[in-house]
Amino acid sequence: ETPIDPQAVHPSGDSLTLDLTTRDIGVPASLINGSALEVLGPAVEAFSTEIQIKGALDTRSADVEALTAWRDGGGTVEVASIELQWNTLRITANGTLALDGELQPVGSFATRIAGLEDFITAMEEGGVLSSSDASIARITLAVLTRASDDGGPPRAEIPITLQDRIVRLGPVALIQLPPIVWE
Template identity: 30%
Template sequence: MDEVCTGGRGRAIPPRVMEMKTPGRRRPLAPRIALGVLVALAALGAGHALLWRAMAAEIEQGFATWVQVRRAQGWRVDHAAPVRAGYPLSAALILPNLRIEGGEATLPGGFVLQAERAVLRVALPRLDRLRVEMPGAQRLRIGDDEYRFAADTLVALVPLEGGTPPRGGEVLAERLRLSTPAGPMAVGSARATLDTSSTATEGEAALEVTATAEEIDLPAAPGGRAAAFGRRIAAFGAEMALSGPVPPGRFPVVRAESWRDAGGTLEVKSLSLRWGPVGATAAATLALDEGLQPMGAGSIRLTGAAEALDALAEAGLVGRRAAATARAILPLMSRPNPAGQPEVEVPLTIEDRTLAVARIPVLRFTPLAWPAPDRER
């Protein structure tokens, strides 16, 4: 039989009632766990909201500082009221109707950039990198030339370093469409990286640039001929380094003269091109001559050299007699490359604003115009 306890008045108390009244009985764990989870989620959400606000405020303050510096340099920066966005996965600042105007000290006539909107974004987990996105239609005027452009993706990635201005960055573009003074053109994909060093000494790189592009459709030329080798460039690549130090100063022409006199050079480490029947890789070292015009020497390796000569002669860029002479000696200079194609390696020079390949002039450049100091004042 179950034992029976009696109450104060002698009445029997069933065992189950005794168990319910036993002191120290713990409550079920499930409600306590659920409450703890809710509190933790609320604290996490509040902390994330505070972090997002801090990130958005830092982006806004950083942009305001950049604008102040540029305006102090004589630039004009205008935009509509900025809007914070991106919560919860990123902190973003949207700048509608952005207009940046300046650069008269560097470019004749300066430049004007107009964007439907620009988006400055920092996204988790890359809090050390700023994304500058430019969706929609944009317009760029350089001097008297105007370029309208839009892309499926147009993004600049800028590393953020505490207390110091960015030393470089990267630009990515996908399906870029441009309207140029020569006509419409398009680029399937492009990528460019830039790295600078303000402490570069003589012989060290003060500026390094790497660029690649694919599926470049050139503007159509008069008469339906876009270029000597066809309208589409299949691929282009370049890797260059500008030796330092770059002299300080306000006037570009004075800085260029000082850089030239100090033995400054632009090293084209590699230049590659696949255009119609032609494949080319080149390397060269360039400098400035007495007239502050580019000069230099290097070498180029060509596949499809015979087709290139025919196209240049057809376009009128090379005289037919010079093309015939070069075509006659090509077999003597050709060697098979790893793919078994005939390849020619020839010297190239740039002198007196003329590019010559194997001493054959193929292109004459327009003079490089430097803004005069009296105009910049």
């Protein structure tokens, strides 16, 4: 069981703000390949986020009609912050999510990542990334990595996008997500 400690939920008009912090999140082996689990370990040490769901959303049901009305009314999920610590991988991000015409998530995030080199290698060794995509990721990472202002490890500032169920790190397609089937 994952201990989740919601710090605050703030409903306000047509929006809802959620602050969430959790620690020691077990990562199912089916979610990520074995090579990445070997490098990163079986648990995310810490995860926190602050999100605001904007737009009138009927939270009593997440059915197709309610989600379509929310999307058509300009509904978005504004992610003020995400922080993840998983072994050597450190990620901070902010961005926006919405739903496309097929009610699949789309989004864009400004992301700062440290410790990505080992993760790219693990994804390549596990067959998730081809050698050419891993090479592109390494070149992109080398160009975008800067020394940290706070004395921590160097980090890259890389856009992460989600469109057509494909998660991209800069120009590199990382993973295709299965479709969400709303009922």
